[in-house]
Amino acid sequence: MSVINEISEALQKGKRKDVARLVQQAIDEGMDAATILKDGLLAGMNIIGEKFKNDEVFVPEVLVAARAMNAGTALLKPLLSGDAAEPLGKACIGTVKGDMHDIGKNLVRMMIEGKGIEIIDLGVDVDPQEFVKCAIENDCSIICCSALLTTTMPMLGEVVKAAEEAGIRDKVTIMVGGAPVNQAFADSIKADIYTEDAASAADAAAAVFAN
Amino acid sequence: MTMNMKQWVADVIASDKKKALPVLSFPSIQKMGITVAELINSSDKQAEGMKIIADSCPTAASVSLMDLSLEAEAFGSTIRVSDDEVPTVIGSIVSTEEEADALKVPEIGAGRTQIYIDAIEKACKLITDRPVLAGVIGPFSLAGRLLDVSEALMYCYDEPDMVHTVLQKATEFLINYCNEYKKVGANGIVMAEPLAGLLSPALAQEFSADYVKQIVDAVQDDNFIVVYHNCGNTAVKTIDTIVTNGCLMYHFGNAINMAEMMSHVPENLVAMGNVDPAGEFRNGTAESVYNRTKEVMSECCKYKNFVISSGCDIPPMSPWDNINAFFKAVEDFYA
Numbered sequence: 001m002s003v004i005n006e007i008s009e010a011l012q013k014g015k016r017k018d019v020a021r022l023v024q025q026a027i028d029e030g031m032d033a034a035t036i037l038k039d040g041l042l043a044g045m046n047i048i049g050e051k052f053k054n055d056e057v058f059v060p061e062v063l064v065a066a067r068a069m070n071a072g073t074a075l076l077k078p079l080l081s082g083d084a085a086e087p088l089g090k091a092c093i094g095t096v097k098g099d100m101h102d103i104g105k106n107l108v109r110m111m112i113e114g115k116g117i118e119i120i121d122l123g124v125d126v127d128p129q130e131f132v133k134c135a136i137e138n139d140c141s142i143i144c145c146s147a148l149l150t151t152t153m154p155m156l157g158e159v160v161k162a163a164e165e166a167g168i169r170d171k172v173t174i175m176v177g178g179a180p181v182n183q184a185f186a187d188s189i190k191a192d193i194y195t196e197d198a199a200s201a202a203d204a205a206a207a208v209f210a211n
Numbered sequence: 212m213t214m215n216m217k218q219w220v221a222d223v224i225a226s227d228k229k230k231a232l233p234v235l236s237f238p239s240i241q242k243m244g245i246t247v248a249e250l251i252n253s254s255d256k257q258a259e260g261m262k263i264i265a266d267s268c269p270t271a272a273s274v275s276l277m278d279l280s281l282e283a284e285a286f287g288s289t290i291r292v293s294d295d296e297v298p299t300v301i302g303s304i305v306s307t308e309e310e311a312d313a314l315k316v317p318e319i320g321a322g323r324t325q326i327y328i329d330a331i332e333k334a335c336k337l338i339t340d341r342p343v344l345a346g347v348i349g350p351f352s353l354a355g356r357l358l359d360v361s362e363a364l365m366y367c368y369d370e371p372d373m374v375h376t377v378l379q380k381a382t383e384f385l386i387n388y389c390n391e392y393k394k395v396g397a398n399g400i401v402m403a404e405p406l407a408g409l410l411s412p413a414l415a416q417e418f419s420a421d422y423v424k425q426i427v428d429a430v431q432d433d434n435f436i437v438v439y440h441n442c443g444n445t446a447v448k449t450i451d452t453i454v455t456n457g458c459l460m461y462h463f464g465n466a467i468n469m470a471e472m473m474s475h476v477p478e479n480l481v482a483m484g485n486v487d488p489a490g491e492f493r494n495g496t497a498e499s500v501y502n503r504t505k506e507v508m509s510e511c512c513k514y515k516n517f518v519i520s521s522g523c524d525i526p527p528m529s530p531w532d533n534i535n536a537f538f539k540a541v542e543d544f545y546a
Contacts, residue, residue, distance in 0.1 A: 055445070060368060061411065180490060
């Protein structure tokens, strides 16, 4: 098995130390960093994403795979140059003000990273203005916000309003999600995209940058 | 009121017209004009709320609060309380093997647990026409709150021994806690194990089902049953694992197809669910709740062991028009 395939396999098993070792081995063997990233790490993460969508793997497997991917990308970042160093695009993500839940948000973040998108994690209990400030300062094209409580759902609408008031509404795609959220609610607050799971969110984010 | 709960379960299965058994407790705050913060800190209010619901709703059993912060708080976790939402655990108190080894199993009564035990004791004196079930967290969901839920899911792979140490202590506490509810007169518990709903079948067996079984073996008897709640989206895939835990009644969420689940549940076990608590009870309309309830019943009532319910606990501030529409749908379905 080639070292690239070994990287992908180790990532899929969540073996972060093995991924780090194999990525270093590939670097030492003179492999192009962009190839290691694309064909080893992102390819492995894409397989995990598809398996997650098909209920072949579950949340813990995605989390450990994503962490293994991060162990590999940390080694590659200093070596990537030019276009290869550029992410597909930039996004920010957080759970809205008043809401402390983060599993779903963490999962979405990891899967969006798996698509080669740079994503800034604002954490939980995030003010609408903080989302907007981050998007402006970091030139993010996507704002992802989640709410797990019925009482914090309205804050998703406040993020949309904050983007309008800051004059960046037409420059950002606002994605929303979370257990109590649905398409009808997303439409009512004029969010751009609603997805009901992390894998779909990652696909939708990638599609934003593909268009 | 002592009753033979194993017979009660058998009677539920045998009955042609079954009463609904929603997880309905927090919306009592609207009827009493109080906040969630006031409810979770008062045994009198909790008992009064359960009585109000029992008097106004034709439920098969009375269910207390599904408050998943309570037991973690007893262990020492920090919780965040609000006026109109269920409390949430913040942060973690265990992140190393040393901390897991040093973690003390709290005494019963620690934190707010005595309030909840007192509430059940009072409710059992007020509600005598149906079983009274106390809400308790499941072992993996408790361990997750002590470890941080995202980290706990990864620790299952990285630090399984640490997870098992925390699980053993969580299980010891939960057995003592459930036995206390039994002493004060509860007819059983509803054990909420939602975090296990994110696990694969193999991890669910190792880190949840085996521990749930320990609890069931220690506390379930003819007069006291354990109702198992798992609202995760993997429940259908893990049902073979789930039913090894020995519970007689199971409760599932709206993330799964209830009819599909019913085809997997053994006929001698009751399975309940799954009208969306947030999307329907809280944010829907009376009409949408009515229609969805009848839809689920149409798909599932052909199974003798199915009981209509909500998919999880019905959130505080859910409109009572919606809740009443649920019961109207049940009544009309059997008419």
